[in-house]
Amino acid sequence: MTPKIKSKLPKVGVSIFTEMSALAAKENAVNLSQGFPDFPIDPKLTQYLEEASAKGFNQYLPMAGFIDLREAIAKKIIDAHDSEYDIDTEITVTSGATQAIFTTIATLISPGDEVIIIEPAYDCYEPAIELFGGIVKRLSLHKPDYKIDWQQLKNLISSKTKLMIFNNPNNPSGQILRETDIQELIKLIKDTNIILLSDEVYENITFDNQQHLSFVRYPELKERSFVIASFGKLLHITGWKLGYILAPKNLMTEYNKAHQFNVFCANAPAQYAVAKYMKQTTDYTEIATMYQSKRDYFRKAISETGFKLLNCESTYFQSVDFSAISDLGDKEFCYNLTQNYNVAGIPFSAFYHNFIDEKVIRFCFAKKQETLDQAIENLLKLKI
Missing domain, CATH: 3.40.640.10 (Type I PLP-dependent aspartate aminotransferase-like (Major domain))
Structure with a gap:
């Protein structure tokens, strides 16, 4: 007989990052959900x-x-x-x-x-x-x-x-x-x-x-x-x-x-x-310069969509307010975006214990140019 154990984390399941990456793979979508670069290292x-x-x-x-x-x-x-x-x-x-x-x-x-x-x-x-x-x-x-x-x-x-x-x-x-x-x-x-x-x-x-x-x-x-x-x-x-x-x-x-x-x-x-x-490396300013270039490129492109860009002072994530585009909840919107527009993001509600939904999602722009261009092409199909 299989032993029964009492879970120490009964509320914890598969993370939203795993969930959205799996959906992106299934739909052959551009994965801007997980925070990792897809370009070569030095x-x-x-x-x-x-x-x-x-x-x-x-x-x-x-x-x-x-x-x-x-x-x-x-x-x-x-x-x-x-x-x-x-x-x-x-x-x-x-x-x-x-x-x-x-x-x-x-x-x-x-x-x-x-x-x-x-x-x-x-x-x-x-x-x-x-x-x-x-x-x-x-x-x-x-x-x-x-x-x-x-x-x-x-x-x-x-x-x-x-x-x-x-x-x-x-x-x-x-x-x-x-x-x-x-x-x-x-x-x-x-x-x-x-x-x-x-x-x-x-x-x-x-x-x-x-x-x-x-x-x-x-x-x-x-x-x-x-x-x-x-x-x-x-x-x-x-x-x-x-x-x-x-x-x-x-x-x-x-x-x-x-x-x-x-x-x-x-x-x-x-x-x-x-x-x-x-x-051999004492100056890391080029890292911020490189990512700022990617941020600026991504922001400029998707400003032509119905997304409202939130301020991005750091990291390699751009947050957007989608309330002008859809009445869906943020997780449902991310599913819809992945399945119908082939771009995967992360709902902000996943970062709150009670899943506060302010119609904000997160995209990772730490990607090579081809990845960003494909994501932008798909996102530009979004209309208010």
Whole structure:
């Protein structure tokens, strides 16, 4: 007889990303739903990956990561933010950003602890919190600007608040925190024991000369923050599943206790390849320039449709309001768009726990020119 188990995540099913990608494949549609580039990576990275394996970088590395890569990360943080982290005690290389997020939550959260998240939110936050018995408190942001109401956020804080999670730059809205937001946060957490998790995977993809304000820049935030980044986003290698986490020594010591029993260490050849690549690359501004070109091209083209473009300050996602085109709900509209116009997007309601539907969907423009052109050709058939 097959054993019966009680699900720890009874509300969780197939993610909307898997669902829409499967539908796109079935309908032979242009897939702008999942957030991954479909263009080639730098050939040097491929060369270095092959070189690593040939040289014997195929076994376990130290738990915190390849020393050359940790040195490169530390240099990147100093160059970008004038902030120092100790390579031995405050930097850990991870198997992608999602693993770092999960392990941070595993490290911190016990049954009854409260965690504040801000919606629309990346879909891994809430399930991880619930797996460890945490209680999710949510601040829901709304179109068109998805700005934080700091008084509302303050009202969510209680004596049980253990952790607050920020995604900056934000997926899916493409908005970034301003200096005024940072100062409000500093005031909010002063004289509390609240820990911060700052998901900064789109740190290098900001547009129109907007500056990414990392938590590592601010001593009041840095001293209580886990800051997470992604080489997948930085170098267009999402399938390599390589990222890193920064934290003060006392926090990282506890993080690594969980990390060692989760993945122990990240992919060795990938760490070697990225470390060698980063030694030759100190300027990442071309990444934002490249993606801004794609954003501008995509925005200009679909401005001729019935979509209302929402502001896109960062990431590689463009959000659009379709209320002038259709009365359908956002998920139903995405199905209709995929089946009848052969372009797949993601409904914003999937990023809210109660599926708030403001008739907004998200497209990924991190695609090669041919992919964007085909999507645009199909979308231009939409009329009000």
